[in-house]
């Protein structure tokens with residue numbers, strides 16, 4: 123049974139994963155190359171904990187115990203030595219991920235499970251950094267990790283079934299629900315979401331309804347918590363376009379990015395982060 127987890131990368135995803143792991147009872151080490159990222163991560167984790175106590179989702183004692191199980195550091199060797207499982211959450215670049223997994227291979231116990239939170243890269247390709255790819259799989263969390271229930275558990279070409287069992291057990295102890303899938307571009311959620319978002323842009327382009335109208339229809343008629351344009355403004359139109367380009371290249375023409383989306387990105391309307399996307403903020 124896994125008792126300790128090293129989370130690599132203390133950014134948007136890594137700090138949330140580390141907090142969920144600590145709350146789930148794991149001795150957790152959060153590693154980052156950047157001391158500033160670790161300082162920010164510590165502040166974010168403390169804020170999430172304070173909010174959870176305020177909302178009655180965790181007792182102060184549980185929160186304090188979780189924070190007590192969480193260590194921050196920028197020494198990879200110290201983070202992965204004698205660890206049961208590694209969850210990699212560093213930037214979405216194959217070269218960076220391969221390099222850190224090669225270091226993990228040298229410094230972590232040979233039986234440690236290695237999971238990657240990649241949104242789109244091939245786990246099969248990432249696993250080439252390991253001498254035993256059977257112990258690697260995808261573990262795709264959602265943002266913000268402390269609020270989102272799902273983890274997609276991704277089986278790569280060589281992943282052993284026991285590795286998936288272990289990852290599912292860890293996810294459950296972190297309070298998450300899992301869906302097991304075979305490695306495929308966009309997994310389940312990104313693929314469906316990109317499709318809905320793209321279709322919404324085609325409808326807007328065809329003048330079928332206004333953006334507000336399309337958002338209202340999906341929220342009130344299909345019970346989506348957010349409309350597709352509200353969501354893409356949050357995700358970033360540039361991010362959505364790059365996902366669509368990737369799905370188009372790997373899965374075919376039905377994922378061809380809508381020309382109106384391309385135009386919005388060309389115009390710099392990238393979403394909430396720049397103050398305007400489909401809507402103005």
Ligand SMILES: NC(=O)c1ccc[n+]([C@@H]2O[C@H](COP(=O)([O-])OP(=O)(O)OC[C@H]3O[C@@H](n4cnc5c(N)ncnc54)[C@H](O)[C@@H]3O)[C@@H](O)[C@H]2O)c1
Pocket residue numbers: 130131132133134135136153154155156159210211212213214215218222239240241242262263264265
């Ligand atoms: N942001 C999301 O909504 C989201 C959702 C699901 C999955 N993901 C995936 O999670 C991963 C991380 O994304 P993020 O949004 O948290 O990124 P981020 O940029 O917020 O954080 C990445 C962190 O990794 C650190 N880092 C960079 N190189 C490193 C190295 N060699 N070793 C250790 N740390 C290093 C950076 O200092 C930074 O703190 C990516 O693969 C991304 O595709 C992101």
